[in-house]
Amino acid sequence: MSQQSPDEQSLAEINQSLYEDGLTDGLPVIPPTDERVDEMLRGTDKPRDHVLGDLGNNENVITVEQLASNAVMAGCLPTYMPVLEAGIRALADPDSNSIQFSVSTGSWAYQWVVNGPVREALDIETSSGAFGPSFHANQTIPRALGIAYRNTAKIYPGEKDMGVMGNPFKFSFLAGENQDASPWEPYHVTNGYDEEDSTISLSGPNGWVQWFPDENNAENVLRNMIENTPTSMRASSGEDLNATITHFFNPYNAEELEKEDLSKQEVKEYLVENSYRTLDGYEEPRDDTGKVPPRQTQQYADTDAINIIAVGGPGRVNAIAGTSIGGPVTKKIEFPDNWDALLDEYALEENWVPTEGFYD
Known part of the structure; x- marks a missing residue:
């Protein structure tokens, strides 16, 4: 100095x-x-x-x-x-x-x-x-x-x-x-806080993708959530290290999902059940029936590795942030x-x- x-x-x-x-x-x-x-x-x-x-x-x-x-x-x-x-x-x-x-x-x-x-x-x-x-x-x-x-x-x-x-x-x-x-409960409420609490939540992603659905209906929004997640983003929870992905929904697309009575948890379950990716270059011997076992893996391994948060204004653009190798952690703000x-x-x-x- x-x-x-x-x-x-x-x-x-x-x-x-x-x-x-x-x-x-x-x-x-x-x-x-x-x-x-x-x-x-x-x-x-x-x-x-x-x-x-x-x-x-x-x-x-x-x-x-x-x-x-x-x-x-x-x-x-x-x-x-x-x-x-x-x-x-x-x-x-x-x-x-x-x-x-x-x-x-x-x-x-x-x-x-x-x-x-x-x-x-x-x-x-x-x-x-x-x-x-x-x-x-x-x-x-x-x-x-x-x-x-x-x-x-x-x-x-x-x-x-x-x-x-x-x-x-x-x-x-x-x-x-x-x-x-947002038609859903707030993110901090999902994580155990009262709605009147003020909180800040931290994750550590290295990628960001914006996307908009082919058609503005629940089926396409769900399908596009998977299709627009880069193959390099993988989500799985564990005791040693969480690898999480956050979906930032604009309120319009969130409302379209809620109209079909889809909760945040059900959206997460859809991702886990339908996010299979082909393993390129993977080879497995044929079994006794002569068939080749599936060459796929789940991109979203479990619902605990998925965060859903409503952010944004008018328009139907959404975003995906991940993979996060840290957190998420949420802290209550004290005044x-x-x-x-x-x-x-x-x-x-x-x-x-x-x-x-x-x-x-």
Whole structure:
């Protein structure tokens, strides 16, 4: 770092210094001054030195203050801290397998889904373009979590992060579930939480495919779910490692399935029962009857390896994310005592810009 104080350094100089020290994700950041970190810490009741968990494979602890500093750099607001803390707890959960999809050659990403009332409170987008740009919370929350993991576990390309191609979704891959438009129970309810709970869920996929059905009816939607899943995506659950696939449904196609009285569980069962793939090059001796045994395997081995989540707005485009070699894990979001007052202070208005003074 330069010997100049933050007040004497220009924004460009600070960004260059942080970048050279390997503390950014390559994009410009907001300098984490003491004042900004103090303001970010208003979003939590926990003390600065409270340890949220260990990240990486060397017991690298991350404290609330360290998270707040990374959150400032990513452009978050103090109201995002409860979501960020829950996200760190998800990354620190051994069941998330986060270290594996952070360093693997397969270039896995961090996939986040937010459920519950916090989506509306923080304007986390659930409808049109939810996974895309333009939405402050959707972009800065996952960015902060990614930078925090990188800086805490010291994950650098070519050293620990051995992703051959890299993955652009490591910048941001977060949406809220469109619960209001979904005909099914919300994802967090499926996983044992109450509907009024706010949660964040983590998976680690390395692929993303968008598709739309040949015809807008239940039969074609189900068939196209299988046909549009790449052969490289395989789903099976197990005690040692889950290999899961997530189907993101737009509300329209979800409604068409629900009209046929198909629950999420029945959709999963269809995938398991009908997702047989030919094993090219596989040879098996003929049996006593002279017949060759089937040369097929199930792409979806069991229903526990399939996630179904409603995301998106008008239109009949769906998406598949997988295979995830981590999680999924879901964490409940806990709010500080001053939550309502802080929300009012940072309330979004038409033509919103960050609260005056916070980024100055």
